[in-house]
Amino acid sequence: MLSIGLTGGIAAGKSLVGKRLAELGAVLIDADLLAREVVAPGTAGLAEIRQTFGAELISGEGELNRARLGELIFSDQSKREKLNAIVHPKVRARAAELRAEAGREAIIVQDIPLLVETGQGANFHLVIVVDAADELRVARMVTLRGLSEAEAQDRLRAQASRQERLSVADIVLDNNGTEAELLSQIDEVWENRLQPFNHNLLLRQRAKRCGPAVLSPADPRWPEIADRLASRIMLACGDQAVGVDHIGSTSIPGLDAKDVIDLQLRVRSLEIADQLAPALAAAGFPALEGDWRDTPKSFDPDPEHWLKRLHGNADPGQQVNLHVRVDGSAGANYALAFRDWLRADTEMKERYLQEKRRLAELHANDANTGGYAEAKEPWFTEVAEPGLAAWLARAN
Structure with missing residues (x-):
């Protein structure tokens, strides 16, 4: 079983990458969806949020007011950390259950927005980072999500920096261009890296090597x-x-x-x-x-x-x-x-x-x-x- 951590800054295009990998055959575990599941009405997670942040975050129908919660945590790091302490352990536990249910030959892709912030990189065989320039991500949030520029900037600052994400990346997918260009990169990575890697894992064998010794210039990476x-x-x-x-x-x-x-x-x-x-x-x-x-x-x-x-x-x-x-x-x-x-x-x-x-x-x-x-x-x-x-x- 090949285990992939997928991450990227907000509005970088991570969801599109996860969707495409699932179409190609990966088992996708979406941390955002699990985060909603573990705070659904009637869950222990929602009860903890009510106790920590107050009943005003819970609607009359017993659901979490996500818009109000977002306003609360994106401008206050201490409150964001309290929320993460409630949600993240529950998300990880549910993700572990889903991994256990997947077959031995599966390629598991875990979509984790805060992979870098929570220090989970070593848990995976590979980490894929979807990358886009900060100014492009802000523009996407304003245009596609209806946020003000100030709100978009707040969300950028609430996450790891672009350089921090790139430092944990085994594979970087560049989403500064068109959707077609991104999909082409995903397909190439699936065909030439993820599938062969999983095949080698199953057989407990080293990746094939051939050819003479070729010296490369010293690489600071x-x-x-x-x-x-x-x-x-x-x-x-x-x-x-x-x-x-x-x-x-x-x-x-x-x-x-x-x-x-x-x-x-x-x-x-x-x-x-x-x-x-x-x-x-x-x-x-x-x-x-x-x-x-x-x-x-x-x-x-x-x-x-x-x-x-x-x-x-x-x-x-x-x-x-x-x-x-x-x-x-x-x-x-x-x-x-x-x-x-x-x-x-x-x-x-x-x-x-x-x-x-x-x-x-x-x-x-x-x-x-x-x-x-x-x-x-x-x-x-x-x-x-x-x-x-x-x-x-x-x-x-």
Whole structure:
């Protein structure tokens, strides 16, 4: 089951996206509809609202006066927080019931307007953000909803900023253009990312990879992507995880790299690593078969100290290598030390970049990245090991 969080600022076009995904086959769980359901006449939710905000918010027919409630909360953050404390837990509980009722093969899309504000991003395999410029959203609220410009601005300020939403997005759908353009984006995402991702999840397999090592210019978004993935991994592992680290070339600012996020999950033993494999697979990070170990380094030549478990990811939209290592092991310590060294030593970072570029060109016609990775080992032995040892000696 693939779980998608769908969000966007007010009047960004989120409802249209949810509707289209449902037409394509997703199971849509609309938080706005659930929010109405949990405060319907006769519910505990409505009784709590009456007790908190007063009987004047309840009509003669026993229904919630939504217009009056909106006026009350959009201009007062403390009252908005009180309302959220009443409604959100009930909405989440009902959403969980609906998720449980969906089939194992379903793609679940949860439409959550306040996903960012309530910190729910890590609960989903992917977060889709529908984006539109603030001025366009204000114009839509004035034209289509009959709000004054001041009222529209109040509603914008009551939500997360556009940048805050974009920072949690795995997928951004641009709704600054026409409806047809937005629908085209949705269809492409469904066909090329959501359906393959769900297929890989069901089979507990890594997304397909092919082709040689291609270096991309350093992308300032890589650390942000790594943080999102790390949050999902930590949530899946619970207290069995010591920590998740962003390692490898994408963790070093200014260093060109393959667009592959390397993460290190540190655990207390390899037995725990094996126990966590099903939870990681369900979170989108299936284990790769085989006896995995890092290449032993001269400072600790014992091969047993370099054992690890290796996971890929099921999402075809972003390649990930997840190295599961014992906390404090030679392999875990080396990954962190090498990262920190290149972050601190600009000259060595440049030398490594030149070697990466040379080998990428040498292996440009390979069917996969195996030859490129293997060809880097002599550089690590002859250049990186003594250089890192010297840097650590100076640092200590």
